[in-house]
Amino acid sequence: MNARPAPLPDLDGCISALSVVLGKNGLYTKREDLARYETGARYGAGRAAFVMRPSSTAEVAAALKICAQHHVIVVPQGANTGLVGASTPDESGRQAILSFERAASTLKVNHINRSIEVSAGVSLSKLNDFLESYGLWFPIDLGADPTIGGMIATNTGGTRFIRYGDVRRNVLGLEVVLYDGTILNFMNEVRKDNTGLDAKQLFIGTSGQYGIVTRAVLEVHPLPQNTATALIVPSSPAGALDILLELEEQFGPQLTSFEGISKTALAAVLDGVPQLRNPFLNEQLPLYSLLVEVSTWNKGGASLAVDEALERELERAFEAGEIENAFTQDAANLWSIRHHISDSLKLKGKVIALDVSVPRDRFVEFRDEACAEVKRLADFVLIADFGHLGDGGVHFNMIWPDGVPYDAERVERLRTAVYDLVAAHGGSFSAEHGVGPFNAHYYERYVPAAKQSIQHLIEEALASRSLGNTLP
Known part of the structure; x- marks a missing residue:
């Protein structure tokens, strides 16, 4: 039996009804107003039918109900910093964008509970600026400045995952609106609740597939002192994991970051951002570097001097021949180097960005094999990998030089070859960035059939509500 084709969207009727609910400031329909919402940070560029800008959960629910009644597919959008094309419309001109830029009014901290209630449209930087006066922070550290709703939808990780985990680990409660306008309230503030299905997990890391997050209760942490x-x-690059184990044994949970940076990635930053200080001065850049951070919450006390403890550990490692060099001055400059990598790579050519993860013990073998395979397939392509070595994540970025005619089919072979190696080593082709339209065909290729089957069962249960807002 063939499925019935989806009804055509009634755009005019939808816009007419939405104008009553959202008003002039909450609904954009003119082409000149839509352009900035239609292109993603890296991938994804389409044409929107209109942009909705609700300012409350009630307006989100009303807007989604109207879109469902008029058969209009909705694409939720936060800060539009995602990297897999999930926050932009397709090219049909029939999809609507739901922007959260006006839904950013709630910031209610519970200092004793170490939690905060926050609107989905609040940016990460605004959240942490607000928390600073309470001596708290939300420690998901990213190069971009996304909204909290977007971070929850994609379950972002960041450079301090090794200590604080991903967003999922720091979400206590959610408010979600389904695509038919139904509001679900999971706004719990408790850390322990074994009363059955933890339904909020369906909406974390699934890119708005089942519903749209409008508010959240987040666990927050004391600011490091x-x-x-x-x-x-x-x-040697192979020795990086031995250093990781030594630091974990020495510092335990005080080890907050353990990042790897290849020579090509480091060189791109120092060439592209001349105001940053080169810690190596006139020395040759190393093949691989590690950016390490150790921190404590405690205030004062000689026994709590983590800088001295780290210095002693580095001296021991140097004498043991485990490291060749180390720089501990000007932490702000070192972190600026790390955070400028992605933008600096763009200056070298077209970036072929892969966000992957493998078990930590497989990292060195995977990296060696992946570098060799890329050189075999396209020896002119630069490899500029960096990332979260402490949790097995790596941004295995390749750069197609500007002087070489771009070959999309060859790039696809490069991506698939590296992803095949990731899968062979028991890893994930999407460690942090999510699936989205850009990665949909890789989802079909690498995600186990049993997992896909479970997802489709959930989709069928919500089919009347989703209107096609789904993963593959």
Whole structure:
């Protein structure tokens, strides 16, 4: 039996009804107003039918109900910093964008509970600016400045995952609106609740597939009071994991970051952002570097001097031949180097960005094999990998030089070859960035059939509500 074709959207009727609910400031229909919403940070560029800008959960629910009644597919959008094309419309001109830029009014901290209620449209920087006066922060550290709703939808990780985990680990409660306008209230503030299905998890990391997050209760953490940072040169890239284990044994949960940076990635930053100080001065850049951070919440006390403890550990590692060099001065400069990598790579050519993860013990073998395979398939392509070595994540970025005619089919072969190696090592082709339209065909290729089957069962249960707002 063939499925009935989806009804055509009634755009005029939808716009007419929405104008009553959202008003002039809450609904954009003119082409000149839509352009800035239609292109993603890296991938995704389409044509929107209109843009909705609700300012409350009630307006989100009313808007989604109207869109459902008029058969209009909705694409939720936060800060539009995503990297897989999930926050932009297709090219049909029939999809609507639901922007959260006006839904950013709620910030209610519970200092004793160490939690905060926050609107989905609040940016990460605004949240942490607000929390600072309470001596707290939301420690998901990213190069971009996304909204909280977008971070929840994609379950972002960041550079301090090794200590604080991903967004999922720090979400206590959610408010969600389904695509038919139904409001679900899971706004719990408790950390322990074994009363059955933890339904909020359906809406974390699924890119708005089942519904749209409008508010959240987040666990927040004390601001670090003592922090030490070092840029370390291991004796070999293969020795990086031995250093990681040593630091974990020495510092335990005080180890907050353990990032890897390849020579090509480091060189791109120092060439592209001349105001940053080169810690190596006139020395040759190392093949691989490690950016390490150790921090404590405790205030004062000689026994809590993590900078001295880190210095002693680095001296031991140097004497043992585990490291060749280390820099512990000017932490802000070292972190600026790390956060400028992605933008700096764009200056070298067209970036072929892969966000992958493998078990930590497989990282060195995977990296060696992936570099060799890329060189075999396209020896002119630069490899500029960096990322969260402490949790097995790596941004295995390749750069197609501007002087070489771009070959999309060859790029696809490169991507697939690297992803095949990731799968062979028990890893994930999308460690942090999500699936989205750009990665949909890789989802079909690499996600186990049993997992796909479970997802489709959930989709069928919500089919009358989703209107096609689904993953593959």
